[in-house]
Amino acid sequence: MRLNRRQALGGFFTAGVVGWAGFTASDISVALAQASPPVERPLLPRPVLLAAGDELVATAAHPAFAPQAEAYGYNGSTPGPLIRIRKDEMFRKVVRNALTEETSFHWHGLTVPTLMDGQPQDALAAGASTEIAFPIIQRAGLNWYHPHPHGHTGRQAWNGMAGFFVIEDDEENALNLPSGEDELILVLRDAKVQGLTRLIYELNPDGHEGDFPVVNGVAWPRTTLSNRLVRLRILNGANARVFQLTSEAPMIVIGNDGGLIDKPHLVDMVEMSPGERVDLLMDLRRVPPGARVGLNCASAEWKLLEINVMAAEPTGWDIPERLSEIEPLVHGSGEPDRTFVFQETDRINDERFDMKTIAFAVEQGKVERWRFASARGAPHPVHVHGAHFQIIGGQHTNGNPRRDYAWERGWKDTVLVRTHESVDVLIRFDNYEGRYLLHCHKLEHEDHGMMLNFVVAKDTVEAMRRAEVENIYGPICWPTL
Ligand code: C2O
Ligand code: CU
Ligand code: CU
Numbered sequence: 001m002r003l004n005r006r007q008a009l010g011g012f013f014t015a016g017v018v019g020w021a022g023f024t025a026s027d028i029s030v031a032l033a034q035a036s037p038p039v040e041r042p043l044l045p046r047p048v049l050l051a052a053g054d055e056l057v058a059t060a061a062h063p064a065f066a067p068q069a070e071a072y073g074y075n076g077s078t079p080g081p082l083i084r085i086r087k088d089e090m091f092r093k094v095v096r097n098a099l100t101e102e103t104s105f106h107w108h109g110l111t112v113p114t115l116m117d118g119q120p121q122d123a124l125a126a127g128a129s130t131e132i133a134f135p136i137i138q139r140a141g142l143n144w145y146h147p148h149p150h151g152h153t154g155r156q157a158w159n160g161m162a163g164f165f166v167i168e169d170d171e172e173n174a175l176n177l178p179s180g181e182d183e184l185i186l187v188l189r190d191a192k193v194q195g196l197t198r199l200i201y202e203l204n205p206d207g208h209e210g211d212f213p214v215v216n217g218v219a220w221p222r223t224t225l226s227n228r229l230v231r232l233r234i235l236n237g238a239n240a241r242v243f244q245l246t247s248e249a250p251m252i253v254i255g256n257d258g259g260l261i262d263k264p265h266l267v268d269m270v271e272m273s274p275g276e277r278v279d280l281l282m283d284l285r286r287v288p289p290g291a292r293v294g295l296n297c298a299s300a301e302w303k304l305l306e307i308n309v310m311a312a313e314p315t316g317w318d319i320p321e322r323l324s325e326i327e328p329l330v331h332g333s334g335e336p337d338r339t340f341v342f343q344e345t346d347r348i349n350d351e352r353f354d355m356k357t358i359a360f361a362v363e364q365g366k367v368e369r370w371r372f373a374s375a376r377g378a379p380h381p382v383h384v385h386g387a388h389f390q391i392i393g394g395q396h397t398n399g400n401p402r403r404d405y406a407w408e409r410g411w412k413d414t415v416l417v418r419t420h421e422s423v424d425v426l427i428r429f430d431n432y433e434g435r436y437l438l439h440c441h442k443l444e445h446e447d448h449g450m451m452l453n454f455v456v457a458k459d460t461v462e463a464m465r466r467a468e469v470e471n472i473y474g475p476i477c478w479p480t481l
Contacts (some may be wrong), residue, residue: 034065034193034212037220041306044221047164047185048134050081055094055129058103058147061160065219068196072099072159077218079187079237080145080163086167087136096129101193102149103156105132107165108275109257109413112387114434115163117138119148119385121435137431138388140172140276141259142185142233150355154208154239154443158201160217162187162237170326174259178231178281178317184223186295187237188272188304189214198293206377207240207344207442213304221305226312228291229319232280236272239443242379242416244298245270245278249287252319255279258388258411260324265406269298273381273416275441281319284309326410329367329426331391336371336424342380342417342440345448352449353439356474358467359452361460364429372415373422380445382423383414386436386456389427393480396420414441429456433463 024437042064050056053287054075061073074080085091095105102125106118112134124130143165147156164185177183190210192200195242203207215221231254236243245251246269253265257277270278287293289311294303338360340348351359362368370389372382388411394402417423429436439451457463 011409013465032303034191036212037306041220042218043217044184044223044305045218047216048077048080048083054081055096056083056105056145057096057098058105058161062231063160063191063199063214064217065191065214065432066193066196066199069193069199071199072156074161074163077321078160078162080161082185083145083164085136085165085167087139087167089136089157089401090133090282090308091136092131092133094129094131097124097126098134100126101152101159102126103147103152104149105145106363107145107149109141109277110134110165110382111138111431113136113432114320114436117436118148119435119437120148123149128220136167136238138167139259140167140169141255141257142166142235142279144237144277146188146237150353151447154203154373154447155201157207157443158236158239159199162235164235167259167404175260175320175323176316177254178229178315178322182226182315182317184225184227184235185233186305187235188243189236189238190241190300191219194336203444203447205444205448209239209241213300215305215322220303222308223305224308225284227284227287227309228312229316229317230282230284233277233297234280235270236274236275238274239465240274241274241351242271242299242381243304245272246296246298247282248293250283252281252283253278253407254281254320256407256410257413261406261410262324262326263322269408270407271405271416272380272407273414273441274412275381275383275415276412280435283319283414285314296312319437324410326390329428329443331367331369331426332385333369335369337368339371339373340438341373341375342377342382342445342450344377345445346449346450348438348440348452349436351452353451355453356471357453358435358455358464358471361455361457361463362429363460364433364456364458367426367428369424369426371422371424372391374417374419377445378417378419378421379442380417380450381414382417382438383441384436384438386429386432386434387427387429389415389425392424392426394423396409433457
């Protein structure tokens with residue numbers, strides 16, 4: 001029996017008829033439905049808040065687009081529950097690994113002490129749990145948590161492990177940005193499945209991409225929004241895919257990885273690589289009720305999310321004129337203090353990640369200028385733990401300056417380094433002495449070794465000496481907390 005596409009789509013909700021090649025008709029129909037949007041798109045779920053008293057548990061979970069697949073998540077769902085907290089509060093949480101393999105809990109975008117950072121060295125064994133506690137010392141923004149065990153981050157993330165970590169503060173609240181029904185928090189990824197039963201993952205060194213989009217755990221979703229100003233807070237949680245976001249409605253960038261930028265910027269397109277976040281206002285005030293607009297990906301030609309616009313009472317939301325005061329970092333010389341060349345699929349400056357090796361030490365509180373350069377295998381989304389940085393320029397290998405992108409203003413923790421390109425950033429580690437990571441956030445590059453350890457210390461000479469001792473004798477009490 002051969003199904004044409006229409007029959008297959010029509011059969012989306014019927015199961016069990018044995019078809020060709022050993023698959024059931026429902027397998028075939030699901031596979032087809034996922035490669036292109038189904039006739040009736042499923043509803044976009046909004047993230048569910050993690051209750052204050054609940055542990056955060058790495059568990060098995062079943063993705064909505066492949067409900068029979070044994071996949072991963074947190075507290076039984078993929079993506080995991082939303083954490084919301086205010087600046088200056090203390091984050092305290094028991095985290096538990098209920099998987100049958102080791103994992104870790106990394107808080108991407110958060111400045112935390114080393115032992116709280118969920119680095120590969122500190123992965124939690126199957127069945128183990130630990131208490132996480134750190135103060136929220138940074139401004140409002142959309143951060144996220146995900147696993148970081150060396151060599152397995154890509155597979156675990158692909159299997160569904162990610163969750164939002166939102167920080168709020170007074171500065172952001174004072175802007176009266178769209179909230180409640182008018183605020184969406186979205187994690188974009190892609191997926192590839194075999195019918196309903198299996199997520200297909202290959203540790204492809206070039207980066208593993210899927211063949212259909214998944215937003216908040218659902219393939220090809222739709223949602224309804226009022227014809228108002230709405231806020232879309234977006235995370236690229238894909239392993240390797242770069243999204244080029246467009247919409248038929250006006251999009252205004254107001255923030256990114258490190259929170260609000262200086263002022264709103266109207267954009268036609270936002271390019272987002274894995275790990276990056278963007279905070280957008282979408283202006284639906286002049287969209288006729290009943291119309292459908294998309295949040296699209298231009299490069300993949302996907303309508304990631306279909307938005308049905310409905311008439312509603314206007315609200316007081318408006319586009320602020322100014323958003324925030326960004327203190328510019330200042331660096332004396334025009335020359336980089338360090339250059340990191342991201343090579344092929346697995347190296348930075350000719351080295352593959354080695355858990356015990358510390359590549360360099362940065363002096364705490366000092367502004368450094370770093371250059372990230374791509375040498376094949378690009379694009380490389382470069383991510384730094386422990387601090388945010390400011391992008392101050394860059395170059396194409398043909399000598400042309402790198403473009404200024406509105407969504408890269410302010411404070412970043414991840415930046416897309418394209419083919420034949422270098423990016424210069426200013427960075428300063430103010431907060432905790434300790435060991436941190438610098439790596440490519442294309443997770444297959446990271447897993448193959450495009451990552452390094454560095455330390456932040458008041459005394460960098462002493463720190464490197466300690467690191468060497470550790471390299472010989474194994475982890476000693478490092479850092480002192
Ligand atoms: Cu989002 Cu070191 O990672
Ligand atoms: Cu991180
Ligand atoms: Cu890379």
